[in-house]
Amino acid sequence: xxxxLHIGLVGLGCRGTFLLKDCLxxxxxxxxxxxxxxxxxxxxxxxxxxxxxxxxxxxTCTDYRQMLARGGLDLVMITAAWEAHVDIACASMRAGIYxxxxxxxxxxxxxxxxxxxxxxxxxxxxxxxxxxxxGRNELLVLNMVRQGIFGEIVHCQxxxxxxxxxxxxxxxxxxxxxxxxxxxxxxxxxxxxxLGPIANVxxxxxxxxxxxxxxxxxxxxxxxxYLLREKxxxxxxxxxxxxxxDVVTTIIRCAHGETICLTLDTTLPRAYSRxxxxxxxxxxxxEDNRSVFIDGKDNAYDFKWKERWNSIEExxxxxEHPLWRDFLTxxxxxxxDGMDWLTTGALFDAVRxxxxxxxxxxDAAAWRSITALSEESxxxxxxxxxxxxxxxxxxxxxxxxxx
Amino acid sequence: xxxxLHIGLVGLGCRGTFLLKDCLxxxxxxxxxxxxxxxxxxxxxxxxxxxxxxxxxxxTCTDYRQMLARGGLDLVMITAAWEAHVDIACASMRAGIYxxxxxxxxxxxxxxxxxxxxxxxxxxxxxxxxxxxxGRNELLVLNMVRQGIFGEIVHCQxxxxxxxxxxxxxxxxxxxxxxxxxxxxxxxxxxxxxLGPIANVxxxxxxxxxxxxxxxxxxxxxxxxYLLREKxxxxxxxxxxxxxxDVVTTIIRCAHGETICLTLDTTLPRAYSRxxxxxxxxxxxxEDNRSVFIDGKDNAYDFKWKERWNSIEExxxxxEHPLWRDFLTxxxxxxxDGMDWLTTGALFDAVRxxxxxxxxxxDAAAWRSITALSEESxxxxxxxxxxxxxxxxxxxxxxxxxx
Numbered sequence: 040x041x042x043x044l045h046i047g048l049v050g051l052g053c054r055g056t057f058l059l060k061d062c063l064x065x066x067x068x069x070x071x072x073x074x075x076x077x078x079x080x081x082x083x084x085x086x087x088x089x090x091x092x093x094x095x096x097x098x099t100c101t102d103y104r105q106m107l108a109r110g111g112l113d114l115v116m117i118t119a120a121w122e123a124h125v126d127i128a129c130a131s132m133r134a135g136i137y138x139x140x141x142x143x144x145x146x147x148x149x150x151x152x153x154x155x156x157x158x159x160x161x162x163x164x165x166x167x168x169x170x171x172x173x174g175r176n177e178l179l180v181l182n183m184v185r186q187g188i189f190g191e192i193v194h195c196q197x198x199x200x201x202x203x204x205x206x207x208x209x210x211x212x213x214x215x216x217x218x219x220x221x222x223x224x225x226x227x228x229x230x231x232x233x234l235g236p237i238a239n240v241x242x243x244x245x246x247x248x249x250x251x252x253x254x255x256x257x258x259x260x261x262x263x264x265y266l267l268r269e270k271x272x273x274x275x276x277x278x279x280x281x282x283x284x285d286v287v288t289t290i291i292r293c294a295h296g297e298t299i300c301l302t303l304d305t306t307l308p309r310a311y312s313r314x315x316x317x318x319x320x321x322x323x324x325x326e327d328n329r330s331v332f333i334d335g336k337d338n339a340y341d342f343k344w345k346e347r348w349n350s351i352e353e354x355x356x357x358x359e360h361p362l363w364r365d366f367l368t369x370x371x372x373x374x375x376d377g378m379d380w381l382t383t384g385a386l387f388d389a390v391r392x393x394x395x396x397x398x399x400x401x402d403a404a405a406w407r408s409i410t411a412l413s414e415e416s417x418x419x420x421x422x423x424x425x426x427x428x429x430x431x432x433x434x435x436x437x438x439x440x441x442x
Numbered sequence: 443x444x445x446x447l448h449i450g451l452v453g454l455g456c457r458g459t460f461l462l463k464d465c466l467x468x469x470x471x472x473x474x475x476x477x478x479x480x481x482x483x484x485x486x487x488x489x490x491x492x493x494x495x496x497x498x499x500x501x502t503c504t505d506y507r508q509m510l511a512r513g514g515l516d517l518v519m520i521t522a523a524w525e526a527h528v529d530i531a532c533a534s535m536r537a538g539i540y541x542x543x544x545x546x547x548x549x550x551x552x553x554x555x556x557x558x559x560x561x562x563x564x565x566x567x568x569x570x571x572x573x574x575x576x577g578r579n580e581l582l583v584l585n586m587v588r589q590g591i592f593g594e595i596v597h598c599q600x601x602x603x604x605x606x607x608x609x610x611x612x613x614x615x616x617x618x619x620x621x622x623x624x625x626x627x628x629x630x631x632x633x634x635x636x637l638g639p640i641a642n643v644x645x646x647x648x649x650x651x652x653x654x655x656x657x658x659x660x661x662x663x664x665x666x667x668y669l670l671r672e673k674x675x676x677x678x679x680x681x682x683x684x685x686x687x688d689v690v691t692t693i694i695r696c697a698h699g700e701t702i703c704l705t706l707d708t709t710l711p712r713a714y715s716r717x718x719x720x721x722x723x724x725x726x727x728x729e730d731n732r733s734v735f736i737d738g739k740d741n742a743y744d745f746k747w748k749e750r751w752n753s754i755e756e757x758x759x760x761x762e763h764p765l766w767r768d769f770l771t772x773x774x775x776x777x778x779d780g781m782d783w784l785t786t787g788a789l790f791d792a793v794r795x796x797x798x799x800x801x802x803x804x805d806a807a808a809w810r811s812i813t814a815l816s817e818e819s820x821x822x823x824x825x826x827x828x829x830x831x832x833x834x835x836x837x838x839x840x841x842x843x844x845x
Contacts, residue, residue, distance in 0.1 A: 191667065193660050193661060193664065193689060194660045194688065202741060202749070251823065253658060253824040253826075255701055256701070257596050257700060258596060258698070258699025260699075261596065264594065264723035265723070284699075286596060286597035286721065288693045288703045290656070290693070295661070296660060296661025296663075296687075297660060297661065298660040298689060300705075307726065308724065308726065308735060308740075310735055310741075310749045310750060310751050318689065318707070318710050320663050320668070320711075321667070322711055325730065327730050327731050328730050328731045332712050332713055333711070337713065338605060345713075345714070346713045347713060348713050420826045421693065421695070422826060423656075423823045423824040
């Protein structure tokens, strides 16, 4: 087991800075040796954060290939723009360095295969850092599912329902790649925050797999209306036509007959929700009203007056996931309500132990492929599209995910 | 304006009895002259209810054609099994009698055209009695939409999410047609409770129309698990394979780019919800957490800490629909929390005035067609299916729905 870890970070925008701060927190064994971004000022800001944490000055560069060629890294973490993830991840695996990639969606199914092929050729692990797989309620629900509380799981829903209008609309000013994506593409561009936890519930790539999807996009009206109000009609983007529909709904069918309904909803006013929703033959969970419903218990009220929604809080004590029990005892820290800490913790443990990636390339490929496949389905009027088996049959005997 | 109305009812199961009781309540001008059901005992029970209300003994029969041939009716109300609605409605229109039909889904698109054609040939109105169009929150939200509170509407969701396992599983014992439907068909079999109010929000058939849909069904597991537990493995239906998936998700695209996501969810344990959900460029409403979210107001909290879900109750005073304001003043009565009273009230007023149907054959055809079209889409692996324009172009100049 390695004591200290030498890390390189590629991509130092909002997400990368979040992650860097997580690495620098109370983990003295983490050495941030190198930071890379296409923008020099971001490299400088990151280097300053590293220095301020009491660590040595990191190497900085604007081309990730310099970082890889320099050597000495135990781990490369990629938080660059979505479209750069796969190139960098494959180069990092080929350089023999344990690799971790932020969440994002694929631009082509071929890119997903490239991740899988590169991993299979090199044997170098590549983790998909889907932090929501480590979310408190996501793990609580997974725990209940695994204990059979909801019976046989039949249907799941989830969404990335997050008002990102200011980030997207002013993406040029803020150098955020969402602007160019929303201007040009129309797809389920960010499926994994909700799909990751659902895939774990349904044992996707581990006894089950996603077979096909259909995807339909609404019109694009939210950004235009927002920009007109924020900047007036003279501002150039106020009259741009964004290709991205405000709401994209995707339905996925699985090998064992389950359905998954995903919603991308990022350009209309609303409160944040991942709309996590799990239904089985014995009960269900719904994030949006924080409810658990158990057959024979909550519908017993039917005979008196009406069935009732129960609260997830009544189940927290009994079903809190062990990982979160420990985390609560030691005190929650790190970004995104602690999810980032658990994600990077799992990653660092795996790197030190030389263990497989906690969320691997097969999951990364399957989950990210939804973006490219939804683009295909939407462009063909909602036509069903097959989802490849990126495990090449190994899904039938891979064991269930363990957080 | 006619003073009293002479009514015949066809179909006296659960739904028909509900409606009959509504007719018999404090409306002395309503004369129930005839009651018809294929089961004689149901006719007798209905006749007894009519007698007990102080009205004359009604004519009873087991064949609706006898009722129509007998004459003397101002209105025929059809609450028979779904598959009988269209035959009876067309016969009633051809007999020159104002017709009203309970909610239900079509078995073929041709049946929907038959409704339209018969109306256009005879000029006799036929109402679709979609009571949820008169629901309190549905009308409150419609009122807010019409006043522009949510901005331009982009996306709606709705569902018939109602645990009907006992009704369906014991449909043979209870003579409920849902049993044979769930055993044999796989479709969005009951779309109109949620689609009616959504269609009003989106001005479907009145400046807008539904263009196409995709529909995907989950496996069927709920009824089997329920029957095994309720009746054990020896009971015949415990080993029957129900064709109907537990959860059917349907996405509809509209002429002006809006999307509608519908969910049928009737064979898994849960609390009742129509999951009504309306999103626009300035705000949204969500039934499941009883929330309203207004841009610039509720996301103002973002800067301090987090955006918040507001409660619909805060908007009730200002935006309660006038119909409900009056109803609350006079005191709510009738089935389904008063929705039935408002629906039949609108119908009776229209019949007395010789006015068009409050919800007409074009709406009936479009909404009911979703069932047949979803069956087609599901059977073709989720393929997109076109939704006919049952108005033959009149949707472009029909004026918005007025409750």
